[in-house]
Amino acid sequence: MSSKLQLKTKQLIQLCHENLSNPQSVLNQLLSAIQQLTKRGLVYSARWCAELAFSLQSKAQETTKVTIDSYDEQGLDPRECTAFLLARKYFDCREYRRCAECLKNLENETCIFLRCYSLFLAGEKERLFDGSIQSIRRLQNRQLEHILSQICHFEKHQNGMLSGFLCYLCGIISRNLERREQAISFFVRAVVQFPFLFDAWRELSRLVSTQEEEETLDASLPRHWMIAIYYAMVWMERREYDDALHLLNALLSYFPKNTFLLNQIAFLHYDRRDFDTSARYYEEIRRNDPHCMDGMDIYSNILYVREQQVELSMLAHHCVSVEKYRPETCTVVGNYYSLRGDHEKAVTYFERALKLNPHFVSAFTLIGHEYIEMKNTAKAIEAYRKAVDIQPKDFRAWYGLGQAYELLRMPSYSLYYYRKAATLRPFDSRMWCAMGLCLEEFGKYQDALTCYERALKCDDREVVVFRRIAHLYDQIGDSEKAYTFYLKELERREEEEEEGLDSLETAEAFLFLARYSIAKGRLDDAENYCSRLVDFPGTERDQAKDLLKEIERRREQQLVSSNPSAIMDTAIS
Numbered sequence: 072m073s074s075k076l077q078l079k080t081k082q083l084i085q086l087c088h089e090n091l092s093n094p095q096s097v098l099n100q101l102l103s104a105i106q107q108l109t110k111r112g113l114v115y116s117a118r119w120c121a122e123l124a125f126s127l128q129s130k131a132q133e134t135t136k137v138t139i140d141s142y143d144e145q146g147l148d149p150r151e152c153t154a155f156l157l158a159r160k161y162f163d164c165r166e167y168r169r170c171a172e173c174l175k176n177l178e179n180e181t182c183i184f185l186r187c188y189s190l191f192l193a194g195e196k197e198r199l200f201d202g203s204i205q206s207i208r209r210l211q212n213r214q215l216e217h218i219l220s221q222i223c224h225f226e227k228h229q230n231g232m233l234s235g236f237l238c239y240l241c242g243i244i245s246r247n248l249e250r251r252e253q254a255i256s257f258f259v260r261a262v263v264q265f266p267f268l269f270d271a272w273r274e275l276s277r278l279v280s281t282q283e284e285e286e287t288l289d290a291s292l293p294r295h296w297m298i299a300i301y302y303a304m305v306w307m308e309r310r311e312y313d314d315a316l317h318l319l320n321a322l323l324s325y326f327p328k329n330t331f332l333l334n335q336i337a338f339l340h341y342d343r344r345d346f347d348t349s350a351r352y353y354e355e356i357r358r359n360d361p362h363c364m365d366g367m368d369i370y371s372n373i374l375y376v377r378e379q380q381v382e383l384s385m386l387a388h389h390c391v392s393v394e395k396y397r398p399e400t401c402t403v404v405g406n407y408y409s410l411r412g413d414h415e416k417a418v419t420y421f422e423r424a425l426k427l428n429p430h431f432v433s434a435f436t437l438i439g440h441e442y443i444e445m446k447n448t449a450k451a452i453e454a455y456r457k458a459v460d461i462q463p464k465d466f467r468a469w470y471g472l473g474q475a476y477e478l479l480r481m482p483s484y485s486l487y488y489y490r491k492a493a494t495l496r497p498f499d500s501r502m503w504c505a506m507g508l509c510l511e512e513f514g515k516y517q518d519a520l521t522c523y524e525r526a527l528k529c530d531d532r533e534v535v536v537f538r539r540i541a542h543l544y545d546q547i548g549d550s551e552k553a554y555t556f557y558l559k560e561l562e563r564r565e566e567e568e569e570e571g572l573d574s575l576e577t578a579e580a581f582l583f584l585a586r587y588s589i590a591k592g593r594l595d596d597a598e599n600y601c602s603r604l605v606d607f608p609g610t611e612r613d614q615a616k617d618l619l620k621e622i623e624r625r626r627e628q629q630l631v632s633s634n635p636s637a638i639m640d641t642a643i644s
Contacts (some may be wrong), residue, residue, distance in 0.1 A: 080314045090296040091325045099126055104112045104267035111184050111236055116269045116300055121333060124328035149179055153342045158185060167193035175345075183225050183248050184236045187218045191240065199429060215244050223381045235265030242274060251278060259291050266295040276304035291592045303335065310466075310498065312343050334366045344499075346373045362393050368402035368433065383407045398424035398431040405437060414441045432462040440473045443478070451475045466495040466502070473505055482512040500526035500533050507539060534563050538580065545583060554587045578604060578611040585618050594622050594629075 085525065091097055094363065101124040108117035131591040136359035138225050160175035167189040174186040194214030222241055226233050233241070242257030255278050261271040281372035285305060292298055299318050306315035316339060323332045337352035356363055367390055374383040387407040390400040405420035418441045424434040435458035442451035452475045458468035486509040493502035507522035520543055526536045541556035557580040581600045604615035 076311060076314045079302070081208075083302055083318055085324065086294065087299050087321055089298045094127055094325075094435070097325075101127070102265070107265070108267070110159070110181060112159070112188055112267070113236070113270065116267070117229050119269045120267055122330055123326055126326040151179075155179075155182055155185075156539070158182075158189075162189055165192075165196075167196065178228075180234050183222070184234070184240065187221055187237070190214045190218050190221075191244070212247060214247055214327070219244055233260070235261040235263070235268055235271070239268055239271045241307055242271065246274065246278070254278060255288070258290060262297070262301075263291070263293050266293050266297045270299075270301075272297060272301045273304060276301055278309060279305055279308075282309070307335065307339055310496075312339055315339060318489075330356060330360050330363055330365065333359070337366060338369055341369055341373060344495065346376060348622070349373055350377075351483065361389075362391065364394055364397050364399045366399075368399040368406075371403040371406040375410050377430055378410065380407075380410050381409055396427060398428040398434065399572050401427065402431075402434060402437065405434075409437075409444075414444050417441050418492060424620050430461060432465055432468075433459050435461070436465060436468045436471060439468065439475070443471065443474060446478075448475045448478050464500075465494055466492045469495065470502065473509075477505075482509045486589070497525075498529050500536055501528040503529070504533070504536060504539060508521070516547055519543060534560055537563060541580070541583070550587055550590075553583060578607055582611065582614060582618075589618065589621060589625065592625075594626060598622050605642070 079636055101120050101187075102179065103390075105117050105120045105124065108120065152171055154177065155619060158170045161167075161173060161324060162173060162185065170189040171186045171193065174189075177183075177186075183525040191214060194212035198212050219241065222233070222237055225237070231554065233636055238257045239261040242254045242261060245251075245254035245257055255275065258271045258275040258278070261268050261276065262531070263269075275288075279288060285503065291591060292301070299322060303315045303318040305313075305320070306318070316336065317338070319332055319336050323329065323336070326332060333352055333356050335358065337349050338402065340346075340349035340352065349368065350373050353366060353373070356366065367386065369404035371383060371386055375393045383403075387400075387404045390397070400425035401420045405417045406422070409417040418438055421434045421438045424431050424453065435454050439451045441452035442448070455468045455471040457473075458465050459587045459641075462468075469488050474486045475483075476484035476488065486506060489502060489505040489509060493499075493506055496502050503522045503526035507519040507526070510516075510519035521539065523536055523540045523543070526541075537556050537560035541553045541560060544550075544553035544556065561577065562582050581603050585597045585604075587602035588594070588600065601615045601622070602617050604611050605619075606612070607615070
């Protein structure tokens, strides 16, 4: 953790302490925000605030009397209020066109927002129905420019003042029109005016790509405790894990058992490949909220990696019983079939996830993995390309493309995609190892060594890194360094108590160490290494036996050279 980030983290935690120390006030703010968000149909932000309010550690929940406001709007007569109420019910029934039509003559801010938001959702609905999964990214919502013109017209009547909700909607439209800077500006205005608009904070965290941009925006953001959640998301995007974890734990102390915060912490540990800790958090989420589907697709990935087929089967059955038609459920079931080796059925379920949510990018990546298993590289490449089209920051898809082209024996393409993955994931040893292997293909041993050395600096460095470095040093004739790294490989395996220390993977190490020890005259060490190979099947055992004969011959030579008369006496007798 850098000193600058450490200071920022402390400041944010102090801000949380100052603003969250009065639970009664926080609860009232959240309840008011829930009503405002619900009124405008921003159901996900409203749900998010409601979960925070529910998890707030306070006796205020026992004493506060909650009253839900009616949909009466200031400046509307009774007839217009009933029109708004009807429009809101159309919205709840997803009849977005009818909702917009019902509000067309109402100029209240809430009515303007709900009408424009309904038109936006109607356009999204048409876009999804008009295109296939393959073309959905290329189609554009035809309502975007029309909505912007309506909001601009309203803004003129308001002397350039827009509510936070309308700014949020303008930000969404600007983002969809690929006007990134404009979108950032609108999202900042949205959170300044209405700090509880969680969706605006989340969009902002995804658009901010560099540390310099983050520091520039910092002065414009409100000094509200919600900024801590924003920075936690930003730092997770940037893989500043320690800082993000400090913030999330600080927030969790005020909102214990909050599903969102626990999910973020679980995903953070998953992203840093600490699967055991991540699994414990997901299990806690399931205990606290058994019907929660958020994050269960990630939890299923962990069970898949750990090859816990029984647990994955139980999770799949549970998710299907709770909510069958959720992309997360389809992903869990797909992972279960993948672990069983039924890759075609797994692809079917991942495709179902995409039909339910065409932007569910992890499903494309998982489809690519399945096609790799089925040796269908063309289909795998197609799936991975769709994933990076939707989410260019998805390192798994870039890494998958590298693997696919490696299978096609096209190392130059593999190197390009592995480099992309390593740029997004510089602390992951797998990315550097993959690049190193490609560079070895081109005979660029020194560059490959540089990649492997980068892999050694990663927290998750794998045993294979030591073996690759040792193998390369052996290739270029540096036996001393090769010996050192082969020893480190074996030591690392023993530290991790890996099964298969005598597996085929270690045969290369034992054979090299034995030959090196013979060359240096350390015959006892050489004999010890060879003895580890005598139970190996195939050529390794035969090579070990030949080396043992060589060791015996050298010992006889040493004995002759040290005491020739004794050997003569033995021979005569």
